[in-house]
Amino acid sequence: MTALAINNLTVELPAVARRPLVADVTLQVGAGEVVGLVGESGSGKSVTARAALGLFPPSAQVTGSVRVAGTEVVGLTGQALRRLRAEQVAMVFQDPRASINPLRRVGDFLTEALRANRGWSKAKALTRAVELLTEVGIAQPGVAVRKYPHQFSGGMLQRVMIASALAVEPVLLLADEPTTALDVTTQAEILATLLSAQAERAMAMLFVTHDLELAATICDRIAVMYAGRIVEEQPAQRLFDAPQHPYTRGLLTATPKLPAGGDAASSDVAPLVPVAGRPLSLAENPAGCAFAPRCPIVVDDCAAATPVTRVRDGASVACHRADELIGRDA
């Protein structure tokens, strides 16, 4: 069964934003699959991921369908919504320091959900918390549960956050930029922890990031979002080798690469080409393709209508010129 099936999800905030935060998004994550959701800030990737938890912005208007292991999430309230969050979906947030209550012990944070949602005794929940902390690589877990969050480094605290997500035994794990707030060496360790836990449990994972290269190394499939829409979706390696949407191509040429020889000064380094222009703000809602003002291959049609998503050979692209681009050598 697909762990997550989003169909034509649209999230609007009429009081705040002129354009939808998320527009007509369709995305699937199969059991045991790792799917990357890539885009710049404000592209709607976090809103899409949070939809799987039934966590919509206050007073948002939501249409479409979000199913987690067959359960419809849109419109879910009260006890049923709590059950979804307690048993099916868990999320690792970006900034562990902001995500964990600073005034309570780490052990309280870990056991709280187990005790409230499963009715476990304090001792049983604490035993499980210690096991999970061991799994995510925290030394002396028995001591760690008695400590407060400010006594941990950011990386250690993110491990605590991962342990709390694993405690749910979720069908679907959401990771919203889980390494962005951490320093580079810690990032690799946290990713390894996350991926080994995912593989061991054959959990589905939706990995939200702005880092296309990172997504390509850890994900099976990648969806690229721009201004609330998914503009391209492909298996990770193919997206990297043969990007089809001009925005994806722009992102890839804007990524610095070291030459294979290790000589950064050599002349065969591809020049860095930034994507011209600026991302669409929430106050703008132009007709046609949202990327048109920044697109290097824009034609008159682009401003006339929103491009439909075309699917071919397992790749889907929302671009008026997709057919020509696929034919062309990338």
Added chain:
Amino acid sequence: MGAAASIPRFVAGRVGGLLLTVGVTSFLIFSATHLAPGRPEEFLLRGRPVSPEALAAVRAQYHLDDPLLVQYWRWITGVFTGDFGRSLQFRQDVGGLLASRLPTTLLLVGYASLMIVLVGLLLGVVAALRPGKLDRSIMLISTVAAATPGFVAVIPLSAVFAVGLGWFPVFGNGEGLLDRLWHLTLPAVAVAVSVVGLLARVTRSAMLAELSREHVEVARSRGLPFGSVVRRHALRNSLGPITTLSGLIVAGLFVATFVIEVAFGLSGLGSLLVTAVQAKDFPVVQAITMIGVLAFVVTNLLVDLLYPLIDPRVSLRAGVAR
């Protein structure tokens, strides 16, 4: 460990500061009562014409001819041994006089504090959780209440609940604890009215700030029941500003009760202070003022000691002056 070892040192430091504060204020209080117009011997003699010899004898009996510093020293050393001097109007030990009056005031302060904290927290939390009409009505009522001085609140309170409905007495202390509490209810409400809104406001804004924090969203995203998200995360984390303000309010209540005691004819410290001021009964005025200062300093010390329990990131060591 470090935090535990620093507690005695912190307390010692704070008690030192407390003694210094009490020392300075005691001198100010003592000299201020002597700067006030009117002389005590005139009260002692009730305006009767007396011979200069008799006057000198009275002044000598009360050491009124000694230099101010000598008088202060005699008084303050007495205070530390529990001797507050003799009341000029009652011809009785001030200590005994206070001991008979103190329980009423303490009970009134305790009763009013309990009311303020319970009602203030409840109103603040409800206002934060129910934006819209309920929030606006609570804030409007608390603004009106905050603008109503206690002695003004006395009039409608006794008119409606004591005279009109006859639920509560208008006058007197009562006998036994329950009867005393029954007598103290209207006075406690009168004391509480003007400050309960303040606490409600601070609770509301602290709660709103906490509710918008990411860790509260995370708690909700983990499927925790709404009630425990509010209690264990939002309210728990709002306790810092709430405790600080509650400490200030309780310390200030000692002064606020004085006027109310007179209005409701309670024989507490407040009514004693008012008659003592009118009668130039210096030892009594000084003793009661000192109790007010002590109450303020001690309450603040307690709040400071409580703070690291609320927020583990606050270490007591950081609070010690260096």
